[in-house]
Amino acid sequence: MNTVPFSLRRALLIAQNTLLEAARQKLLLFFLLLALGLVVGARWLRDFSFGAPELKFLADCGFGAMAFFGAALAIAATAQLFFSEIENRTALTLLAKPVWRAEFILGKFLGVVAVAAFFCALLTLLLMAVLRWREGELMREFPEAFAQGGVVSYGMVALGGLLQWLKLAVLVALSLLVASFAQTQLFTIVTGFFVFVICHLQYLAQDAYTRAGSWFAQNVGGGLASVFPNFQLFALADSLNAADAPPTAHVVRVALYAAGYCAVACALAVYCFRKREI
Amino acid sequence: MSANVSSKLSAAVPAVEIRGLVKDFSSGLRGLKLRAVDHLTLRVEAGQVYGLLGPNGSGKSTTIKALLGLLEPTAGECAIFGVPSGRVEARREVGYLPESPYFYRHLSGRELVRFYARMCGMGGATLESRIDEVLALVGLTAAADRRVGTYSKGMLQRIGLAQALVHDPRLLILDEPTAGVDPLGTAAITELILQLKARGKTVLITSHLLGQIEDVCDRVAILDRGKLILEGAVSDLVGRADRQALVVEALPENELAELRAWLAARGRKLETVETPRTRLDRIFLERVGKKDA
Numbered sequence: 001m002n003t004v005p006f007s008l009r010r011a012l013l014i015a016q017n018t019l020l021e022a023a024r025q026k027l028l029l030f031f032l033l034l035a036l037g038l039v040v041g042a043r044w045l046r047d048f049s050f051g052a053p054e055l056k057f058l059a060d061c062g063f064g065a066m067a068f069f070g071a072a073l074a075i076a077a078t079a080q081l082f083f084s085e086i087e088n089r090t091a092l093t094l095l096a097k098p099v100w101r102a103e104f105i106l107g108k109f110l111g112v113v114a115v116a117a118f119f120c121a122l123l124t125l126l127l128m129a130v131l132r133w134r135e136g137e138l139m140r141e142f143p144e145a146f147a148q149g150g151v152v153s154y155g156m157v158a159l160g161g162l163l164q165w166l167k168l169a170v171l172v173a174l175s176l177l178v179a180s181f182a183q184t185q186l187f188t189i190v191t192g193f194f195v196f197v198i199c200h201l202q203y204l205a206q207d208a209y210t211r212a213g214s215w216f217a218q219n220v221g222g223g224l225a226s227v228f229p230n231f232q233l234f235a236l237a238d239s240l241n242a243a244d245a246p247p248t249a250h251v252v253r254v255a256l257y258a259a260g261y262c263a264v265a266c267a268l269a270v271y272c273f274r275k276r277e278i
Numbered sequence: 279m280s281a282n283v284s285s286k287l288s289a290a291v292p293a294v295e296i297r298g299l300v301k302d303f304s305s306g307l308r309g310l311k312l313r314a315v316d317h318l319t320l321r322v323e324a325g326q327v328y329g330l331l332g333p334n335g336s337g338k339s340t341t342i343k344a345l346l347g348l349l350e351p352t353a354g355e356c357a358i359f360g361v362p363s364g365r366v367e368a369r370r371e372v373g374y375l376p377e378s379p380y381f382y383r384h385l386s387g388r389e390l391v392r393f394y395a396r397m398c399g400m401g402g403a404t405l406e407s408r409i410d411e412v413l414a415l416v417g418l419t420a421a422a423d424r425r426v427g428t429y430s431k432g433m434l435q436r437i438g439l440a441q442a443l444v445h446d447p448r449l450l451i452l453d454e455p456t457a458g459v460d461p462l463g464t465a466a467i468t469e470l471i472l473q474l475k476a477r478g479k480t481v482l483i484t485s486h487l488l489g490q491i492e493d494v495c496d497r498v499a500i501l502d503r504g505k506l507i508l509e510g511a512v513s514d515l516v517g518r519a520d521r522q523a524l525v526v527e528a529l530p531e532n533e534l535a536e537l538r539a540w541l542a543a544r545g546r547k548l549e550t551v552e553t554p555r556t557r558l559d560r561i562f563l564e565r566v567g568k569k570d571a
Contacts (some may be wrong), residue, residue, distance in 0.1 A: 097397045
């Protein structure tokens with residue numbers, strides 16, 4: 001009996017189809033337009049800067065849009081693109097082919113991660129363009145304040161976009177894990193948002209528990225810290241200056257941290273999905 | 279092992295073998311068991327057209343899903359060409375058309391068939407010609423570049439057949455292939471099944487439209503509430519070896535009386551005299567088919 005080995009090619013075909021499906025739907029366009037609107041419109045929201053330097057405020061708006069709408073896109077797209085296969089019964093035809101369920105899960109993951117990459121890349125490029133344009137205006141208006149040259153490091157902005165994408169990849173993997181055992185799309189979306197919030201507040205919980213001092217509280221804190229990734233690790237320092245750039249080793253560690261969580265969440269999703277009745 | 283011995287051995291392996299299949303579904307909070315398939319045993323030999331018949335809810339689709347490894351059996355075993363259904367390898371030689379098929383609406387018919395062909399490992403120079411070939415076979419060449427979302431029910435059924443056939447599988451599983459399809463489409467599907475049979479393919483069809491199945495199947499199994507209630511060759515089940523029908527030109531009453539007397543002299547009896555009828559679907563096909571041609 002000839003075996004059918006796991007095929008990365010088939011997983012990539014499923015990913016390609018998932019990306020195409022997302023691109024031809026209105027969901028991606030909707031979140032993209034909202035985020036683009038916020039990035040471009042940040043120029044006229046300076047009244048809410050609360051004294052922060054204008055360029056820093058623009059960058060915060062851009063990364064905020066990427067984080068918030070990116071998270072909404074990652075969770076909603078994962079749930080929608082996964083459950084559309086189940087509810088429309090396209091998974092029935094697909095999994096009746098010589099396809100491993102692991103290939104299906106990996107394909108879905110890579111497809112939505114590609115959607116997130118497109119989203120982050122576009123927003124990062126737009127944010128760079130907005131910063132460049134405003135920085136140019138400010139340099140003409142206040143040449144003395146820019147005597148040393150530009151203050152924005154565009155490498156830092158690109159790095160910020162990359163870190164946001166890594167964070168979204170982890171969120172996609174966690175949402176896919178929920179979808180692999182959830183019965184409804186709504187449950188996946190709601191749970192995905194809870195996970196997103198927990199991951200953002202994970203460091204606070206860990207801190208509070210470890211300060212509690214008791215063995216039980218410390219272990220619960222440690223457990224939570226292991227189960228939920230710390231999304232604060234994916235944030236840049238409060239500066240756009242190249243001098244404040246994180247060391248390369250730190251960026252590599254964060255990338256490995258994200259890859260580790262993605263691998264574990266996808267493996268668990270495959271485990272949950274392997275016996276699921278289609 | 280010589281090619282001759284090898285081909286004899288592979289011919290001995292049934293295309294489909296189901297032994298003691300049981301499938302229970304839990305329902306409600308108390309987890310009450312609903313038995314969809316109840317100790318079903320079937321064997322489909324290679325090269326046969328086999329009908330799995332029964333009313334709605336009789337367990338036909340559940341059996342097919344268990345056979346394809348899409349559902350975990352509660353008990354029993356299924357195998358395709360001797361390979362257990364739970365294994366990915368079992369699905370390599372299978373083309374499957376699900377009941378009321380839904381496909382990726384964002385793809386065109388050609389893109390859809392290409393996607394499934396590549397999922398089955400096809401590629402290279404022959405891929406595009408094979409896609410053209412199956413699209414022509416199911417009569418969708420003209421609509422190949424339209425989005426699947428714009429297809430009618432009959433066209434969906436045909437593109438479903440194209441994706442099932444594209445990798446030239448040895449076994450074709452068709453779940454209610456003619457449900458909701460008009461008589462022209464049904465005739466085309468019937469014709470296609472007969473062509474596949476002539477090419478030595480095994481076809482497993484489920485349907486609740488018994489008349490349509492009767493025309494194409496070699497053997498049938500009838501399920502009711504998950505249980506096998508009848509199985510056998512169609513000719514054995516519907517034919518009556520102790521009766522014959524003779525079709526003659528219309529006889530006047532006196533000649534009919536002579537015929538009765540002639541038979542009576544030989545200890546025979548003329549049981550019924552009736553006017554042969556054609557079928558509505560044949561009239562429809564003759565009229566509409568001619569107009570379309």
